[in-house]
Amino acid sequence: MMEEPNVSITIDPTVRVETRRQPIPPKERLERIFRIEDVDALYSGKAALKGVTLDVYKNLVTAIIGPSGCGKSTFIRCLNRMNDLIPGFTQTGTIRYHGQDICAADVDPVAVRRHIGMVFQRPNPFPKSIYDNVAWGLKVLGMKDGIDDRVERALTQAALWDEVKDRLKASALSLSGGQQQRLCIARAIAVKPDVVLMDEPASALDPIATQAIEQLMNDLKSEYTFVIVTHNMQQAARVADMTAFFSISRGDEGQRFGELIEYDATEKIFTAPSDRKTEDYVTGRFG
Amino acid sequence: MSAADITPDETRRPFAWRRVRLGDLVLQGIAGAAAAAAVVLVGLITWKLIEGAWPSVTKFGLHFLIRTAWNPVIGKEVFGAASFLFGTAITSLIALALAAPLAIGVALFLTELAPRVLRAPVTALVETLAAIPSVVIGLWGIYVLGPILRDDVEPGLHSALGFIPLFGPPSSSGSSIFTAIVVLTIMILPIVASITRELFLGVPREQKEGALALGTTRWEMVRGVMFPYARGGIAAALILGLGRAVGEAIAVTQVIGGGVFIHWNLFDTGDTLASKIAASYQGAATNLEVASLVYLALILLVFSLLANLSAQWVVRRVGRRQGIGLRRGGAG
Amino acid sequence: MSSHNLTQAVLRAEGLPRRRATNRLMEALAWLAAAVAVGLLVLVVWSVARRGWSELNLDLITKTPTSGFLATGKQGLANAFAGTLVIVLVATLMALPTGVLVAVYLNEFAPPAIRNAVSVTLDVLNGIPAIVIGIFVYGLFVLGHGQSALAGAFALAVIMLPLVARSTMEVLALVPSSLREASLALGVPRWRTTLSVVLPQTVGGIVTGTTLAVARAAGETAPLLFTSSIVGTNVHWNPHHALQSIPVAIFELSESPDPQDHARAWAAALVLLLFILFASLGARWLATRSRRKLAASR
Numbered sequence: 001m002m003e004e005p006n007v008s009i010t011i012d013p014t015v016r017v018e019t020r021r022q023p024i025p026p027k028e029r030l031e032r033i034f035r036i037e038d039v040d041a042l043y044s045g046k047a048a049l050k051g052v053t054l055d056v057y058k059n060l061v062t063a064i065i066g067p068s069g070c071g072k073s074t075f076i077r078c079l080n081r082m083n084d085l086i087p088g089f090t091q092t093g094t095i096r097y098h099g100q101d102i103c104a105a106d107v108d109p110v111a112v113r114r115h116i117g118m119v120f121q122r123p124n125p126f127p128k129s130i131y132d133n134v135a136w137g138l139k140v141l142g143m144k145d146g147i148d149d150r151v152e153r154a155l156t157q158a159a160l161w162d163e164v165k166d167r168l169k170a171s172a173l174s175l176s177g178g179q180q181q182r183l184c185i186a187r188a189i190a191v192k193p194d195v196v197l198m199d200e201p202a203s204a205l206d207p208i209a210t211q212a213i214e215q216l217m218n219d220l221k222s223e224y225t226f227v228i229v230t231h232n233m234q235q236a237a238r239v240a241d242m243t244a245f246f247s248i249s250r251g252d253e254g255q256r257f258g259e260l261i262e263y264d265a266t267e268k269i270f271t272a273p274s275d276r277k278t279e280d281y282v283t284g285r286f287g
Numbered sequence: 288m289s290a291a292d293i294t295p296d297e298t299r300r301p302f303a304w305r306r307v308r309l310g311d312l313v314l315q316g317i318a319g320a321a322a323a324a325a326v327v328l329v330g331l332i333t334w335k336l337i338e339g340a341w342p343s344v345t346k347f348g349l350h351f352l353i354r355t356a357w358n359p360v361i362g363k364e365v366f367g368a369a370s371f372l373f374g375t376a377i378t379s380l381i382a383l384a385l386a387a388p389l390a391i392g393v394a395l396f397l398t399e400l401a402p403r404v405l406r407a408p409v410t411a412l413v414e415t416l417a418a419i420p421s422v423v424i425g426l427w428g429i430y431v432l433g434p435i436l437r438d439d440v441e442p443g444l445h446s447a448l449g450f451i452p453l454f455g456p457p458s459s460s461g462s463s464i465f466t467a468i469v470v471l472t473i474m475i476l477p478i479v480a481s482i483t484r485e486l487f488l489g490v491p492r493e494q495k496e497g498a499l500a501l502g503t504t505r506w507e508m509v510r511g512v513m514f515p516y517a518r519g520g521i522a523a524a525l526i527l528g529l530g531r532a533v534g535e536a537i538a539v540t541q542v543i544g545g546g547v548f549i550h551w552n553l554f555d556t557g558d559t560l561a562s563k564i565a566a567s568y569q570g571a572a573t574n575l576e577v578a579s580l581v582y583l584a585l586i587l588l589v590f591s592l593l594a595n596l597s598a599q600w601v602v603r604r605v606g607r608r609q610g611i612g613l614r615r616g617g618a619g
Numbered sequence: 620m621s622s623h624n625l626t627q628a629v630l631r632a633e634g635l636p637r638r639r640a641t642n643r644l645m646e647a648l649a650w651l652a653a654a655v656a657v658g659l660l661v662l663v664v665w666s667v668a669r670r671g672w673s674e675l676n677l678d679l680i681t682k683t684p685t686s687g688f689l690a691t692g693k694q695g696l697a698n699a700f701a702g703t704l705v706i707v708l709v710a711t712l713m714a715l716p717t718g719v720l721v722a723v724y725l726n727e728f729a730p731p732a733i734r735n736a737v738s739v740t741l742d743v744l745n746g747i748p749a750i751v752i753g754i755f756v757y758g759l760f761v762l763g764h765g766q767s768a769l770a771g772a773f774a775l776a777v778i779m780l781p782l783v784a785r786s787t788m789e790v791l792a793l794v795p796s797s798l799r800e801a802s803l804a805l806g807v808p809r810w811r812t813t814l815s816v817v818l819p820q821t822v823g824g825i826v827t828g829t830t831l832a833v834a835r836a837a838g839e840t841a842p843l844l845f846t847s848s849i850v851g852t853n854v855h856w857n858p859h860h861a862l863q864s865i866p867v868a869i870f871e872l873s874e875s876p877d878p879q880d881h882a883r884a885w886a887a888a889l890v891l892l893l894f895i896l897f898a899s900l901g902a903r904w905l906a907t908r909s910r911r912k913l914a915a916s917r
């Protein structure tokens with residue numbers, strides 16, 4: 001039994017977070033969405049991740065934290081086959097989504113991404129109007145019925161509707177950074193994915209915009225499952241139900257790769273981590 | 288810039304100071320003169336052409352553009368550009384219509400579909416196509432392409448689509464407007480492909496990923512994100528390609544057969560503005576004919592100026608995101 | 620939403636198979652376009668190679684078109700090879716320094732407004748059809764004075780100028796301003812800085828640009844039709860006379876009814892093609908090499 005570590009998590013008093021963290025339902029009542037087993041990810045033969053095994057649960061916010069270079073983005077991009085776009089990328093192990101291995105050779109990444117959406121680190125709205133940004137995906141994916149309502153609903157859920165409802169035809173590039181990111185979230189959730197992956201969604205935004213996005217996640221997690229990569233521990237502590245800590249390990253020949261160190265309820269990771277490395281990271285001793 | 292104004296203590300070394308300034312002035316002067324010469328050159332070209340065409344311009348005025356005639360017989364001289372304007376229009380526009388989808392397809396292939404290992408070689412190959420001199424393509428057009436079109440393609444098209452006036456009876460030689468169209472398509476394909484390829488390469492990766500992450504297919508991403516992004520540049524590329532096609536004289540004159548008439552049958556012979564000039568190089572019968580040929584060149588010049596300037600305008604307006612300069616241009 | 624599984628039934632309902640089919644069709648069309656482009660190139664080069672190879676021999680370069688009435692030996696195009704050499708050389712001598720000077724002016728001295736204007740002019744010059752340039756030089760130098768290789772070379776120089784200027788500008792822009800500033804801060808005058816510090820860095824790029832311009836000029840027929848086409852069959856070297864050139868020779872031979880002439884046309888075309896391909900690919904290879912060196916030294 002470890003002695004109580006000297007953990008202090010400072011929460012920025014200028015940012016008022018309204019999240020009311022619900023306690024996580026007991027394990028038996030959690031539905032597993034992802035079963036990730038022994039995944040290695042390699043860029044041109046060099047391992048970026050090794051032996052990652054974890055389960056992601058439905059309607060929870062799962063945070064991926066760790067120092068830079070530990071493979072957090074690589075990991076999250078495995079979940080929607082986005083790494084396929086990188087030449088030289090290979091992967092071993094299985095990622096089961098609702099029981100189906102999405103890395104199998106006969107699985108179409110297009111189908112995978114339909115259900116597992118992604119929001120990127122830097123807002124990347126299309127150079128189209130605000131309306132078209134959200135509507136384009138709907139049109140292409142054949143969800144044209146009641147499209148105006150779908151667009152409105154997505155923008156509302158992304159907490160952007162009130163700000164843009166009078167200028168839907170304006171260019172998306174006229175929005176501020178925080179608004180653009182919310183537009184990207186609206187775009188992603190408009191097509192009704194099952195899971196929304198977020199790769200450091202607020203790292204390019206100011207604290208107010210960040211807060212808006214965190215609030216969003218909390219409000220929407222009853223409808224979607226979020227997996228968020230963040231380098232900001234406080235953010236993980238604020239929004240995540242489950243937290244996975246990755247770190248950089250060294251192999252026998254001195255090569256560096258990322259590894260999952262610990263994965264547990266956020267509460268536990270931050271107050272009573274089991275692994276020394278986790279403790280070092282969350283207390284700020286390194287990373 | 289201001290560092291150039293550092294002058295050493297002029298009281299200590301007065302002659303050195305003067306030398307320094309003089310050198311700067313001389314270099315700037317000579318270089319500036321060269322730049323001025325380039326500008327003057329364009330003006331000179333315009334002026335010389337107007338001067339050379341003047342006898343014909345004063346005699347025929349703008350009616351020249353709508354008259355179909357080319358009669359150098361002394362006493363009955365009458366010249367008109369209409370048939371050549373028609374020939375230029377029909378060959379260049381159809382060639383552009385054929386080359387554009389091919390070029391965009393090639394550009395897409397090179398940027399999205401080709402295996403890494405093929406990209407550089409195939410790009411080099413396509414650019415090499417642009418380096419083949421017109422006279423060589425013309426030579427190939429006469430003795431390789433022409434017979435194939437005459438013996439197989441044209442009769443085939445005529446029997447299948449003969450009800451369309453474009454596909455009338457095939458020519459007896461290999462020379463025809465159709466052959467010229469194929470030759471022009473080959474010549475403008477690499478330019479349009481090369482510019483389009485650079486445009487596609489300039490589409491930011493996060494835009495493409497943003498589209499694909501929604502669950503769209505690659506083609507849907509290309510249509511929804513890449514085409515809109517590259518739209519202005521592609522327009523400029525097409526204008527440049529058109530300019531190239533319009534100005535091509537040698538290869539066209541080798542395969543088009545000549546003739547002063549306006550007819551719709553692509554398999555018949557004809558002439559374009561450029562090819563007519565080239566065909567007359569061995570000498571025109573009268574001064575008025577020479578002036579009329581220069582008049583044709585003047586029309587070509589006006590067109591190329593318009594095409595070039597509008598392409599640049601399009602690039603400036605829309606292509607600010609991409610750093611594409613109009614390096615490729617020029618007609619043979 | 621109902622279960623988010625990836626089974627075929629669910630996906631079929633969403634139209635994915637049709638979208639996948641469209642995607643595959645478009646990919647196939649793109650592959651086809653690339654095949655057509657490469658195929659055309661291969662076809663043309665192959666035709667020239669096949670037909671020109673058998674006719675390719677030293678006689679082409681050493682014998683003139685009518686070499687002895689009695690001899691039934693091979694005729695050649697010696698006059699054309701000599702003429703092209705002279706014309707292209709003179710054109711390069713005209714275009715190279717001018718083009719470099721224009722680029723130096725635009726990059727080192729010109730205020731933005733002038734740089735813009737001259738830049739636009741260069742692009743316009745680049746877009747003027749070669750036949751128009753030929754007519755222009757005809758009116759400028761030939762009318763009243765007769766044809767000459769000099770006039771032809773001038774026409775080619777006009778075509779080469781924007782190419783040399785543009786590639787020199789590109790490579791001048793790559794030279795880091797810190798290099799210039801360091802030299803100027805030492806008290807070295809502007810002109811010396813430009814000539815001794817900046818230009819030497821750009822030699823590779825200038826060579827590349829000039830090589831490409833030479834390759835282009837060597838293949839141009841239209842500008843020479845009106846300026847240097849009324850020629851004799853003997854080999855001359857005097858630029859004041861009209862000299863035969865390879866492209867014009869090919870042009871004339873291609874229109875001749877005599878199959879022997881066609882054969883020589885193919886052979887000359889092969890030589891021209893080989894030269895141009897060699898020069899273009901060589902220049903491109905040099906360009907990548909020197910660009911890498913410049914980038915590494917920044």
